[in-house]
Amino acid sequence: xxxxxxxxxxxxxxxxxxxxxxxxxxxxxxxxxxxxxxxxxxxxxxxxxxxxxxxxxxxxxxxxxxxxxxxxxxxxxxxxxxxxxxxxxxxxxxxxxxxxxxxxxxxxxxxxxxxxxxxxxxxxxxxxxxxxxxxxxxxxxxxxxxxx
Numbered sequence: 001x002x003x004x005x006x007x008x009x010x011x012x013x014x015x016x017x018x019x020x021x022x023x024x025x026x027x028x029x030x031x032x033x034x035x036x037x038x039x040x041x042x043x044x045x046x047x048x049x050x051x052x053x054x055x056x057x058x059x060x061x062x063x064x065x066x067x068x069x070x071x072x073x074x075x076x077x078x079x080x081x082x083x084x085x086x087x088x089x090x091x092x093x094x095x096x097x098x099x100x101x102x103x104x105x106x107x108x109x110x111x112x113x114x115x116x117x118x119x120x121x122x123x124x125x126x127x128x129x130x131x132x133x134x135x136x137x138x139x140x141x142x143x144x145x146x147x148x
Contacts, residue, residue, distance in 0.1 A: 026062045
């Protein structure tokens with residue numbers, strides 16, 4: 001069953017989550033999945049998970065965790081919370097709180113239900129940035145997000 005769903009004349013709803021289904025998310029954007037170029041972070045944590053991030057600063061992201069399986073992990077500069085299912089271990093997303101107090105996030109390419117529709121990834125190196133530059137970059141790229 002396709003999970004890319006048109007929400008209006010100019011928007012799409014994309015779905016995804018972890019392997020066991022305990023943690024799910026909805027990503028709304030004006031873009032089809034084919035239009036995204038996932039950003040593969042080259043830090044040790046992300047490379048071990050083969051993570052590549054998808055976001056839209058003009059979109060919205062809602063994470064759902066009805067069973068309480070969502071775990072948060074901080075590493076590196078400690079500014080971002082990596083979102084991991086405590087049951088199956090899948091890395092589904094990442095969030096931060098920007099300088100304006102807004103929670104922003106990105107979803108892992110590997111957690112999209114229709115991940116085969118995404119474009120090829122490009123490598124990004126945020127670990128080379130100072131903490132304030134990372135936050136500024138995420139504030140421009142990541143999606144406004146709500147978490148449980």
